[in-house]
Amino acid sequence: MGRSLWVIIVSAGVILGIVAGIRQGFGLFLLPMSTDYGLSREAFAFAMGLQNLIWGFGAPVAGAIADRYGPRLVAAAGIVFYVAGVVVMAADWGGAQMLSSGVLLGIGMSGAGFSVVLSAVGRAAPPEHRAKALALASFGGSIGQFMALPYTHILISEIGWVTALLILGATSMLAVPLAMGLGRRVMPAPTAPGTVRLGLAASLAEAARDRSFLLLTTGFFVCGFQLAFIMVHLPPYLGDKGMAPWLGAAALTLVGVCNIAGTLACGWLGQRFEKRLVLTWLYLVRTVLLTGFMLVPVSETSVLIFAAGMGFTWLPTIPLTNGLVAQIFGPTYLSTLFGVVFLSHQLGGFVGPWVGGLVYDWTGSYDSVWWASAALGLVAALLHWPIDERGVRRAGPAPQRA
Structure with missing residues (x-):
């Protein structure tokens, strides 16, 4: 890989480390904010879900702008x-600040x-790398998380x-100059003889007709549901079980530590095996972990084992899914097409924390949502198994598999 690609990789990694890392710790604010402002858990969770929802709907729009003009200014504005x-x-x-914050954070993450x-x-x-x-x-x-x-926990x-x-807002400003390292728009390579190059609208229509794209999009909803629910509600869930406050922060931190190994390992696996198979196994592992977490009595040991296992499967779904979209449709409108897939992820990211808070306020328990999350993991595994990874071949108006 050349030096220019390394600059883009490092810039992207640090930006994600700052914005995604800080965002992962918002669940630590649920209990103190609810106590000081008298907010219900459902109100806090709705604001976090609204953030995910706006992020999801904004992602294709931001992606289309980045595909047209390049990612630098889009990322900096975000x-x-x-x-x-x-x-x-x-x-x-x-x-009211929670709803306003959710809107701004959603636009920013888009x-x-x-x-x-x-x-x-x-x-x-290049495809091989x-x-x-x-x-x-x-x-x-992963490093950012x-x-x-712990940075957030210590500050609080x-x-x-x-x-x-x-202070977290000031820290986030450090990411602005890094956006300039994301590179300019890369022009697509010339098409092979006998093929056609599609515009944005035609590419979106092509993807909407593609069975694998629809399966991938539907399955990604589950990822958003699971991650957002755990991120927001694991700390208060542990508090309800009588666990010390440090355990929630430690569990989410351990998720980040193990996610480092999981992301690198799944990147290696994605180079050597079909990405759909790696994703299938990731969702199956999540299902086993969530089921076991509900069956075993809550203790410091069980929480840390669960966090370590979930951490290994936490973020690898995102680069694998992005890679699948690029592999099937090419890189020309990757930001837009992945933005559409990511919208489904964020719809799950809205439903997960909101339903978690709603069910808790109704029943005083999170148990049914934990079980639903485990069942959805099995559904996601079944959806990813039949995905066809072969790229589309555009020999005319109706693209076909190669």
């Missing part, structure tokens, strides 16, 4: 919105999140959650 969302969360607006930043890597990397390059960039997000969670413990949010 980071600025993200910072505003973190700072607004600290305001005392009687709960531009500075995986669909734009990872796609900049996937577009720049794409899986490895995407894994290395995602590795930055590992570092940001030592100086209070309001000042902690302001």
